[in-house]
Each structure stands twice: as structure tokens, then as C-alpha cells.
Amino acid sequence: MQLLQLTLTDFRNYKRCVWNPTSPFVILHGENGSGKTNLLEALSLLAPGRGLHGASSAHFCREGAHNWGISASLKKGEHVFRLATGTAPSNTKRRVFLVEGEPVRSQSDVASLYACVWLVPRMDRLLSDNAAHRRRFLDRLVVALFPDHAQQLAAHERSVMSRNRILATQPSQKTWLSSVEDSISRHAVAITDARLTFLERMKNSAITTPGFPEIDLQLDCLLAQELQRHSALKVEDWLRDNLQKTRTDDQQRGGTRYGAHRADFSLNDTTHGIRGALASSGQQKIMLLSLLLAHAHCVQEGWGDAPFLLLDEPLVHLDEPHRQALMTNILERKMPSFLTGTDAGLFAPLKSSADFVHVKNGFLHPEAP
Amino acid sequence: MWSSPEIEALIARLARLPGFGPRSARRAALALLQEPETRLKPLVEAMQNAARHSHTCPQCGNLDTQMPCIICTDPARDQSIICVVETVGDLWALERAGVHKGLYQVLGGTLSALSGFGPDDLNIRGMMERIAAGHVHEVVLALGTTVDGATTAHWLQSQLVEAGVVISRLGQGVPMGGALEVMDDGTLAAALTARRILEP
Numbered sequence: 001m002q003l004l005q006l007t008l009t010d011f012r013n014y015k016r017c018v019w020n021p022t023s024p025f026v027i028l029h030g031e032n033g034s035g036k037t038n039l040l041e042a043l044s045l046l047a048p049g050r051g052l053h054g055a056s057s058a059h060f061c062r063e064g065a066h067n068w069g070i071s072a073s074l075k076k077g078e079h080v081f082r083l084a085t086g087t088a089p090s091n092t093k094r095r096v097f098l099v100e101g102e103p104v105r106s107q108s109d110v111a112s113l114y115a116c117v118w119l120v121p122r123m124d125r126l127l128s129d130n131a132a133h134r135r136r137f138l139d140r141l142v143v144a145l146f147p148d149h150a151q152q153l154a155a156h157e158r159s160v161m162s163r164n165r166i167l168a169t170q171p172s173q174k175t176w177l178s179s180v181e182d183s184i185s186r187h188a189v190a191i192t193d194a195r196l197t198f199l200e201r202m203k204n205s206a207i208t209t210p211g212f213p214e215i216d217l218q219l220d221c222l223l224a225q226e227l228q229r230h231s232a233l234k235v236e237d238w239l240r241d242n243l244q245k246t247r248t249d250d251q252q253r254g255g256t257r258y259g260a261h262r263a264d265f266s267l268n269d270t271t272h273g274i275r276g277a278l279a280s281s282g283q284q285k286i287m288l289l290s291l292l293l294a295h296a297h298c299v300q301e302g303w304g305d306a307p308f309l310l311l312d313e314p315l316v317h318l319d320e321p322h323r324q325a326l327m328t329n330i331l332e333r334k335m336p337s338f339l340t341g342t343d344a345g346l347f348a349p350l351k352s353s354a355d356f357v358h359v360k361n362g363f364l365h366p367e368a369p
Numbered sequence: 370m371w372s373s374p375e376i377e378a379l380i381a382r383l384a385r386l387p388g389f390g391p392r393s394a395r396r397a398a399l400a401l402l403q404e405p406e407t408r409l410k411p412l413v414e415a416m417q418n419a420a421r422h423s424h425t426c427p428q429c430g431n432l433d434t435q436m437p438c439i440i441c442t443d444p445a446r447d448q449s450i451i452c453v454v455e456t457v458g459d460l461w462a463l464e465r466a467g468v469h470k471g472l473y474q475v476l477g478g479t480l481s482a483l484s485g486f487g488p489d490d491l492n493i494r495g496m497m498e499r500i501a502a503g504h505v506h507e508v509v510l511a512l513g514t515t516v517d518g519a520t521t522a523h524w525l526q527s528q529l530v531e532a533g534v535v536i537s538r539l540g541q542g543v544p545m546g547g548a549l550e551v552m553d554d555g556t557l558a559a560a561l562t563a564r565r566i567l568e569p
Contacts (some may be wrong), residue, residue: 089390108553148554155516162482162520176480176488179523183516256564 001114001305001336003043004072004080010065011086012038015364021366023355024336029344030359036340037120037361040310043120043338046083048097048107048150049140052118052310057087057095076305083114089269107154111147115307124317125278127284131264138265141291142198144299144307149194153260156187160256163243167251181243185236188260193222194234195263196350206274207300211325212290221263232289245302267291274364282317289314289326296335309337315346324349375519376402428495430475438466447471449506451496453525455479455513463511471509473501476520479517480524488524500532505533514541514559 013035028036037052044051046062053059055266061068069086083330084098104110117140124136142256143149163180166173173346199219206212208214226235242258250256267276279334292309300306309330315323327349330337341347358365372380376398401409425431426438433439440446444562450471454460455478463469474496479487499505508529512518521536529536542560543552552560 108555112553123437146554151555158483158516159520162516165482170487173488175524175527176520178527179480179520180482182523183520363458 001308003096003308003336004043004073004075005333006039007069007071008039008042009069009071009086010062011042011060011068011070011343012062014038014042015062015065015362017362017364019357019359019364019366021355023353024334025330025350025354026338027344027350027354027356028338028340028346028359029342029347029356031342032358035362037312038362039364040118040120040312040340041308043072043308044116045070046072046110046114047116048110048143050136052312053355054122054136055100057093061087076113079335081113083110103139105248106151107355108147108151111143111150115144115147116310117141117144117295118310118312119288119292119314120312121322123288124281124285127267127279133267135261135263138195138263139186141295142194143241144295145198145201145302146194149191152187152194156184156191156260159183159187160259160261163256164250164254167247171247171251177247178240178244181240184243184259185239187231188223188239188258189227189236189261192221192227192235192263195221196224196227199300202294202298209290209293209297209325209329210284211321211328212293213269213274215287215290215294216264216268216270217291219263220266220320221260222258223260224263282319285314285317287317289322291365293326293329293335297333300333301334304369306333306335309335311337311339313341313363314339315341375502382431426495428499429473430457430477430495431460431473445470446498446503450507450509451499451505451507452511453496454511455518455521459511467507474508476512476521479512479515479521481517491521493525493528497528497532500529505534507537510536510538514537 001023006017006019006021008017010016028039032034041051041053048236050056063185067087067089069084069304071082071084073080073082082100084101085095088094088096091270097110099109099113123133123137126137139149139153159180163184166177166180196219199217202217223235223239226238230238236368243256245258254350263294267278268274269276269283269287274283276284279287296306296309316327323346327347329335331350331353339347344358347354352369356367358367372487372557379401380391380394380398383389385393385552389397401412406516419434422434423432426433426436426441428437428441433489442445442478451474452469453474453476454484455465455476457475460473460475463473472525474493474542477492477526478490480486480488480491480534486494496505500508508525509523509524512522526536540563542556543561
């Protein structure tokens with residue numbers, strides 16, 4: 001996949017920006033606060049979800065403006081299409097997606113056209129921090145391989161929220177609870193199955209990333225354990241039973257104990273025998289980059305196009321050999337990548353292949369090759 | 370403001386209707402005002418008539434100018450089959466297709482804990498009375514495949530399971546004229562699950 005043009009309108013600190021990159025590899029450099037990460041965020045928002053900051057739509061609009069928009073012309077194989085997102089003039093609170101100017105039916109339609117994965121500085125301790133952040137990261141990787149996963153996640157989340165609401169406000173509605181729990185069970189099993197299939201694909205592709213350690217990705221999830229022993233229908237029944245049994249407890253706790261939202265994953269460096277959860281920021285970053293590069297390769301094998309790699313300050317915390325290895329891998333595997341940094345000089349090995357763009361106060365200044 | 374408060378009020382009212390935005394409301398208002406005799410006055414009259422005479426059918430929840438509605442009172446319709454839909458718009462869509470010859474039940478919404486629409490808000494009384502009277506053989510659940518639609522269908526199935534009626538739902542899968550290669554995985558999976566054996 002290649003970005004042919006990106007247009008930002010009243011997005012964050014960009015009033016109006018039309019950019020035509022010429023290479024699939026882009027280095028965005030400039031001072032802090034110039035708009036480098038905002039541009040990566042814009043690319044992340046072309047996929048379903050809340051983007052790399054997890055912000056709500058209200059935060060994307062430039063101060064003083066009422067609507068915001070991101071429009072991209074993309075090339076996938078020989079197919080060129082326009083994908084856009086933003087708020088509609090008639091409803092500034094609601095975010096919409098357009099493909100070739102037409103509203104899309106479901107977010108899966110967008111996910112099947114466009115995928116991106118990212119690594120930003122606040123994820124430097126992802127492997128030892130909040131499980132919810134880890135799970136979201138894992139699901140983004142899964143969506144890139146199985147676009148329908150996004151729809152299943154949204155349906156599951158809505159069903160879990162509904163169950164929590166009914167338990168809090170109308171716990172005597174047993175039949176309603178059973179119906180919602182049936183929905184949770186169906187979607188949770190589909191989600192877990194997709195996660196397990198993803199893990200299997202990653203293992204089967206036996207990808208090694210030169211210069212990076214070998215990694216082992218494991219799903220830590222009760223549902224996954226059940227699915228490895230029993231049929232999907234049996235696991236749905238098992239989950240339905242457990243949800244019914246734990247209603248009183250869950251009502252008191254104010255949450256749902258069983259479901260796909262309780263999963264976690266662990267990532268370990270098998271070359272050096274380092275557990276991700278106990279690793280330093282630099283070691284964690286190396287493992288995550290190794291996973292992202294392997295994943296991009298896996299998606300490329302499966303779909304013919306790698307997802308966009310959005311790497312915000314990727315060289316921070318990395319030693320020189322890993323910096324070199326990252327840039328070599330991106331180039332050799334032809335992964336469409338957008339990297340940011342305050343010092344353009346650190347990206348010198350990419351000088352002859354990448355677009356170097358100086359970002360200043362919401363304006364892009366492409367540099368001559 | 371370019372026009373008087375009365376005209377602005379008309380535009381604002383039109384803009385609140387489904388399918389209208391500020392621009393289309395302004396265009397519609399202009400079209401009405403430019404031809405008051407042929408457009409505006411007949412529309413006002415039709416709206417007043419509709420407002421005066423339309424009611425919600427106490428049996429099925431349909432909108433009509435007679436009570437019970439024209440469908441519930443039609444002796445030619447099959448009284449033994451009830452098609453459950455979410456809105457009157459869904460009922461109209463099925464009537465447009467002309468494939469259902471039985472009765473309807475308009476729920477008025479789907480179960481949504483997040484929107485505060487619960488089982489007590491579902492309009493099912495008329496259907497339950499008809500079932501209790503022994504006139505109904507089959508209930509067709511014609512609800513959307515959204516999370517709330519599926520939850521509502523499951524809830525209704527639980528309510529009807531002991532009523533001794535056949536419960537069915539609309540088929541799901543490949544739409545008419547659809548090409549398999551552009552279908553999403555969920556639709557393909559639903560279509561394969563609901564496959565039908567072809568009779569020789």
C-alpha cells in the first residue's frame with residue numbers, strides 16, 4: 001500500500017495541508033510540538049478506532065474550527081482509491097468514513113481497505129503496564145489480518161456494556177440478561193478464535209527479523225484455553241453458563257468477569273531469555289519492533305500489502321545496532337513506513353530512499369532528495 | 370439572517386426531518402414558498418389530515434388512519450403468521466416487496482440497555498394476545514442483524530418458546546445480485562450456515 005496524497009483540514013495544528021509523498025518511506029523531522037505526531041495520528045485515524053492517542057473526536061478539531069477532515073489517496077496493488085474521515089457539517093460530533101466520497105456501511109469495510117499499526121513513546125512500557133492497552137495493541141494487529149475482527153470487538157464491547165447496565169439498573173430482567181449474555185458468548189468466542197488464528201499464522205510464517213531477537217507471543221486467556229480443548233459451540237455454552245452464574249458477583253463488582261475483554265498477552269525475547277514484563281524500556285521497544293516487523297511481513301504474505309508502520313520517535317531508547325537494523329529491515333522488506341524524530345541526521349541511512357519532510361508549525365516542507 | 374423569522378422557523382422544522390440537512394431544508398422551503406397554491410397549501414392540508422386522522426394501531430403498532438389498521442382488519446390476510454419488525458418503516462418495506470401476506474407486530478424499537486429501551490418498552494401485547502387466542506401458527510422475527518436486533522430476537526424467542534408457535538427468522542447471507550468476492554467474511558459465514566439443499 002502506498003500513500004499518494006494526504007489532505008488535512010482543520011485537524012489538530014494543521015489548518016490546511018496537502019501533501020504528496022513520493023516514497024513509501026517517510027521521515028518527519030522537526031522540533032517538539034511542530035505537528036509530526038499529529039500527522040501520524042491522522043494516518044492512524046484512517047483506520048477504524050480512536051487513533052494512536054485514543055482521543056475522542058472532539059479533540060481533533062483545530063482551535064476555532066467546527067469540523068475536521070482527513071482525506072487520503074491510496075494505492076493498493078493497482079487499485080487507487082480515496083479514503084476519508086472526519087465530521088460531517090450537519091453533525092460535528094459524529095465521525096464518518098467515506099470511500100470514494102460515499103459513506104461506508106460498516107467499519108469492517110474500512111478495515112478491509114486500509115490497515116496501520118503504530119508504536120509511540122507512551123507504549124515504551126506496554127509489556128509491563130495496563131493489560132487493556134496491551135489487548136488493544138494485539139487487536140490492532142489482528143484486525144490488520146482479519147478486518148471483521150473490528151466488528152466483532154465493537155459488538156462484544158456493546159454487549160458487555162449492556163450487561164453491566166442491566167445488572168446495575170434492572171437485575172431482575174433475567175431473560176434480557178440471558179439474551180445479552182448469548183451475544184457476549186458468540187462474539188467473545190469469535191474474537192478469541194481470531195486471536196488464536198493470528199498467533200498461529202505468526203508462528204507458522206516463522207519470520208525472523210535480522211538484527212532483532214526472536215520473540216515468543218502467548219495469549220493469556222481462559223477462553224483461549226477452553227477453545228484449544230473444546231469446540232466453539234461448547235465454549236459458547238461454557239461462557240453463557242459462567243456469565244449466568246456470576247451475575248450476583250458481577251453486579252457487586254460493577255463489571256463482567258468473563259469475556260474476550262479479560263484476555264492479555266505476553267511477549268518474550270527467546271534469543272536472550274528475557275520476559276517482556278520484566279524488561280527495560282529499551283528491551284521492550286526492541287521486542288515490540290520485532291513483533292511489528294514480523295507482523296507487517298505476515299500481513300504482506302497474506303494480503304500482498306503490508307500495513308502502514310507509524311513509528312513515533314522509534315530511535316529513542318534504541319542502541320546503534322538496533323537503529324541500523326530497524327532501518328535496514330524497513331528498506332529491505334519494502335514496508336510503507338512513517339518515522340518521526342527531532343534529529344534528521346539519525347535517519348541518514350535512509351537518505352537516498354526516503355522522503356525527508358521538515359515539519360514546522362503545522363506546515364510540511366519536503367526536502368529535495 | 371436573509372429571511373423572516375417565520376420562514377427561518379419553517380426551514381428549521383424541515384431540517385429536523387430524517388434525510389434533511391440545513392441545505393436541503395432551505396431548498397424544500399423555497400420550493401414550497403415559490404408555489405404556494407400547488408405545493409405549500411396541498412402539503413399543509415395533507416399534513417393536517419394526517420395529523421388529525423392517523424393513529425397507532427392498538428393491535429400491531431402500525432400507523433394508519435383507521436383503528437385497527439388496514440392490515441389487521443383485512444380478512445384476506447393470513448391470520449396465522451405474524452411478522453415482527455422494529456419500526457413502521459420496516460413494515461412498509463416488507464409491504465412494498467409484497468411477499469408477506471400475514472399480519473405484523475411493530476416493536477417500536479429494539480432492546481438497548483445503553484439507550485434505556487427495555488422489555489417493558491417493546492410493543493408485543495397485541496401479538497401475545499393473538500397467540501394466546503390460538504390464532505397464530507408462526508412468528509417470523511424480521512429484525513436487523515445489529516447487536517441490539519440480535520439480542521431482541523433472542524429475547525423474543527425466549528418469550529415465545531412455550532407459546533407453541535413456530536419461530537423463524539429472516540434468512541441471512543448473500544444479497545440479490547451480490548458477488549461473492551466482494552462479500553465480507555461475516556456475511557459469507559452467515560450465508561454458508563444458512564445454506565439450503567436444492568431439490569432435484
